[in-house]
Amino acid sequence: MAAHDTGPASAPRLALRDITVKFGGLTALDSVSVEVPVGSVVGIMGPNGAGKTTLFNVVCGVYKPTSGTMSVDGTEVRPRAHRLTKHGIARTLQGLGLFGGQPVLENVVAGLQSSTRHTFLEELFSLPRAAREEREKKERAMATLASLGIEKYAAALPDTLPYAIRKKVSIARALVSEPSLLLLDEPAGGLGHDEIEELGELIRSIPGRDCSVVLVEHHVDLVMSVCDSIAVLDFGKLIATGTPAEVSANPAVTEAYLGVDAA
Amino acid sequence: MSSRTTLIVGLVGLVAVIGLTFVLDPYRNYQLATIAAYLCVVAGLTMLTGVNGQLSLGHAALAACGAYCYAFTANGLAEQEVTGPVLLILPILAAVAGAAVLGLIVGLAAARLHGPYLAGVTLALVLALPAITSRFSDVFNGDQGLYISVERRPEFLAGRGGTEMFQAWVAIACAALVVILLRNLMKGNFGRQMRAVRDNEVAAAIAGVNVARTKVIAFTVSSAAAGAGGAVLAFMTQSASPGAFSLVFSLFLLMAAVIGGIGTLYGALWGSILLVVLPDAIGSLTKSLSLSPEVAQRLDGNLAVGLFGAIMVLVVIVAPLGIQGLLRKGRLKMQSRGTPQSVPVPK
Ligand SMILES: Nc1ncnc2c1ncn2[C@@H]1O[C@H](COP(=O)(O)OP(=O)(O)OP(=O)(O)O)[C@@H](O)[C@H]1O
Ligand SMILES: [Mg+2]
Numbered sequence: 166m167a168a169h170d171t172g173p174a175s176a177p178r179l180a181l182r183d184i185t186v187k188f189g190g191l192t193a194l195d196s197v198s199v200e201v202p203v204g205s206v207v208g209i210m211g212p213n214g215a216g217k218t219t220l221f222n223v224v225c226g227v228y229k230p231t232s233g234t235m236s237v238d239g240t241e242v243r244p245r246a247h248r249l250t251k252h253g254i255a256r257t258l259q260g261l262g263l264f265g266g267q268p269v270l271e272n273v274v275a276g277l278q279s280s281t282r283h284t285f286l287e288e289l290f291s292l293p294r295a296a297r298e299e300r301e302k303k304e305r306a307m308a309t310l311a312s313l314g315i316e317k318y319a320a321a322l323p324d325t326l327p328y329a330i331r332k333k334v335s336i337a338r339a340l341v342s343e344p345s346l347l348l349l350d351e352p353a354g355g356l357g358h359d360e361i362e363e364l365g366e367l368i369r370s371i372p373g374r375d376c377s378v379v380l381v382e383h384h385v386d387l388v389m390s391v392c393d394s395i396a397v398l399d400f401g402k403l404i405a406t407g408t409p410a411e412v413s414a415n416p417a418v419t420e421a422y423l424g425v426d427a428a
Numbered sequence: 429m430s431s432r433t434t435l436i437v438g439l440v441g442l443v444a445v446i447g448l449t450f451v452l453d454p455y456r457n458y459q460l461a462t463i464a465a466y467l468c469v470v471a472g473l474t475m476l477t478g479v480n481g482q483l484s485l486g487h488a489a490l491a492a493c494g495a496y497c498y499a500f501t502a503n504g505l506a507e508q509e510v511t512g513p514v515l516l517i518l519p520i521l522a523a524v525a526g527a528a529v530l531g532l533i534v535g536l537a538a539a540r541l542h543g544p545y546l547a548g549v550t551l552a553l554v555l556a557l558p559a560i561t562s563r564f565s566d567v568f569n570g571d572q573g574l575y576i577s578v579e580r581r582p583e584f585l586a587g588r589g590g591t592e593m594f595q596a597w598v599a600i601a602c603a604a605l606v607v608i609l610l611r612n613l614m615k616g617n618f619g620r621q622m623r624a625v626r627d628n629e630v631a632a633a634i635a636g637v638n639v640a641r642t643k644v645i646a647f648t649v650s651s652a653a654a655g656a657g658g659a660v661l662a663f664m665t666q667s668a669s670p671g672a673f674s675l676v677f678s679l680f681l682l683m684a685a686v687i688g689g690i691g692t693l694y695g696a697l698w699g700s701i702l703l704v705v706l707p708d709a710i711g712s713l714t715k716s717l718s719l720s721p722e723v724a725q726r727l728d729g730n731l732a733v734g735l736f737g738a739i740m741v742l743v744v745i746v747a748p749l750g751i752q753g754l755l756r757k758g759r760l761k762m763q764s765r766g767t768p769q770s771v772p773v774p775k
Contacts (some may be wrong), residue, residue: 225634246633256634264627267620276626278636281617285645288616289609295616302617338635 176239178203178346178377179224179254184233186219193219195401196233199379201346206368206378208392208409210385212421215398217381221348224251224379225256236248237346247350250279255344257335259351259381262321269334273306276338296387309341310334313367329360336367346377355386365391389413397421434611442604449596457592458664459704464599466700467661468606470684471693472653477612478691479680480646481626482538486550487681489557490527490651492536492673494658497526499574499668516579516598516663523659524652529653531552535644554678558670573669576662599660606653607693614693622646661752676733683740689752698751707732712724 179201186194194216200264201207207253216298222228226244234241237252255276264272280302285294310316313333317423323331330409339347349368355360355423361384371378389409390397397405397412399421405412412418449457473487501522505515534553538546561568568574582594592654621642624632633639662668684703689695710731714724749755 225482227633229632245631247636249634250636258631258634262628262631262634264624264631266627271620271623275620275632275637278617278621283617285618288618289612291612291616300614306616334627342636 174374177201177203178238179379180236180239181224182236183236184220184223184235185231186216186223186228188233189253192401194223194398195326197398197401197403199396199403199406201377201379202377202393204372204377205393206349206372206391208388208395209379209381209398210383210388210395210412211398212382212417214400216315216322216401218350219401220398221256221350221379221381224254224348225395226250247278250276250342250344253342254343255342255346256348257339257350257352259354261323261331261335262304262339263331263335265322265324266324268320269310269326270303270306272334273309273337273341274302276341277302277305279342306337306341309337313337313340316404318401328355329357332356332360339373340374340376344376347371347380348379348381350381351383352380353382361387431615431705436607438604442600445600446597449593449600452582452593454592456537456589457596460707461592461596461599461660461664462595462602463700463704465657465664466681466684467578467603467697467701468657468660469601469654469681470657470688470703471607471610471696471698472657473565473681473697474685474696475614475622475653476646476650476691477685478695479626480622480643482643482647483547484647484650485544485547485675485678485682486534486553486677487650487654488673488675489550489553490531490654490657490669491661492557492668493530493651494523494527494655495668495673496568496574496658497655497664498659498662499576499771502576502578502662503574509724511579513579514643515577520602520656520659520663523655523662525655527655527658528648531654531717532644532648534651538647539640539643549673554673555673561670568670571670573671575668576666576668578663578666595664600665602656602660606656606698607730610649610653611693618642659662669692680736683736686738686740687743687750689750692750692752694755695750695752702736706735710735 177200179199181197181199183195183196184194185192197206197216197220199209209220211217211418219228223230224244226246235244236242237254240251244254249256252356264275281298283292283298288295295364307316307319311317313331313336316339317328317336318326318330323334326334332355336349336352352368353364356364365387368378368380380388380392392409394407395405395409395412396403397418399417403417404421405415407415449460452756462584467471469487469491473484476482476484498519501756502515505518536564537549541549558571561573562570580591601616610773614622621632621637624637625639625642629639632642657671661672665672680703685696686699686772687702710727713775714731717724719727743750749756
């Protein structure tokens, strides 16, 4: 019986079924299904314009899919971007997506919106609960920065920092809400060899935080080394899924993606 | 600055300004009251435009909405022979509420618009004002506007500074309240949400900020502050007329926010002071040049606009953070000269 148990305990953290997204005449995603089991790292690969970011935007409610469903822990949801963290989902944006005008600490505290309890009026009149929550949020953000080893940059403006540190800040902003699903959109983009290695270790450690990961990434070595399973997109279609070994042995993948990469 | 320093600076400033009203002559007290009235509007505008990134060219119209709401309420109360503090406070509250409602409506439209489109909508608002007041002339009394029965100064003030001193007190009290409340919002999580939306809407949404809601609330709060400013102006001039809330005034408000230092309440203060002091200084200057009355009159109005525009262009080029930005830079430089740098300097 246990094998057929469909209760929340065995339901995948995230399940996308037959997601189709059309922008006018362009089909950015064509009936794509992806599952993210609890505690796993799932990689999504594909050439430029394959639809990887679009898939994240569907999960985040930034785009509404033309058709298809999404469930979180076995429950179907229609996501709205600002309610994402309430579902325990956090995401980093391709590039940086930081709030440039504000110090690192503020950027990270911004990721704690869903734990705000005080009301607008409490804040307007500066009542104690609002002030206490502000303090607690700052402490949590500092702790997250410390866990990534970048707490000494808390007061700096992002633009003044090396790119690799800024990348970590964007990851800190996602991790601070203690999500149970983390979506990383090309976290290795713009990083050097050693930095990518360090990033790989970080990603591998995230399931230890009770958090599943979806990793969109061009950097083949990174994806192969950290992912439990991989889905490959090409022109909006899912052309392969499987373990890293299966995917890298798949001729369709070599042709569509790895071949291009090697050239 | 820490909260405590701000509190102390604010309190000392407030006490000093109230003390000032005892020594200033009536004309200067009237100017002081005008600065405080402008501060309400500019503070709201600087939060909306500087902190939340929504450009409004229409804050004069929102202030006008406050002024007219003040007029209707005060005249209604006076007809019922209401006097005393109620005749002062109730109209101000009505002005704040009225402007907030108008702001809510505009804000709902604004939340879907960006940059020039938003500027266009708010511009339409100021341009529509004289048309509305003359179209519904039986309500608004056209270009001439409404006369307002206001609460007179308390008896005990009769012998001292008189009416202008009382006006300054009311204006300062309103401005202080507006600034304190806006400061609370800008310092707290709502301020963080506004800045996040300004810097990157998608990133803000993903972090859990309801982008549309944040924009609408920011517009509503900003309008309420403008309404308070309009109420104070109505109270001081005992009138509400479209001419007092023209497009030029709207542009002046925006320039004041920019020159003072956009997005900061101190900047709003510097800008509001300039807005009153500069035209006054230009007035004395043209007088001292002993020009023909015709030329002088022409210069009086236009010179201020031109000069303000020129200053703003200069500020945008050489000091984008305005007067407050310059002051801050100066202070930081002084501090770093005294003590070794405590902020970690990243490589
Ligand atoms: N809002 C939009 N409107 C129209 N077309 C879009 C929109 N967003 C994405 N697209 C198109 O959808 C396709 C998939 O884009 P997407 O950003 O998902 O690619 P990607 O796999 O993330 O690529 P990259 O590796 O370059 O980040 C592209 O052809 C893109 O031009
Ligand atoms: Mg992408």
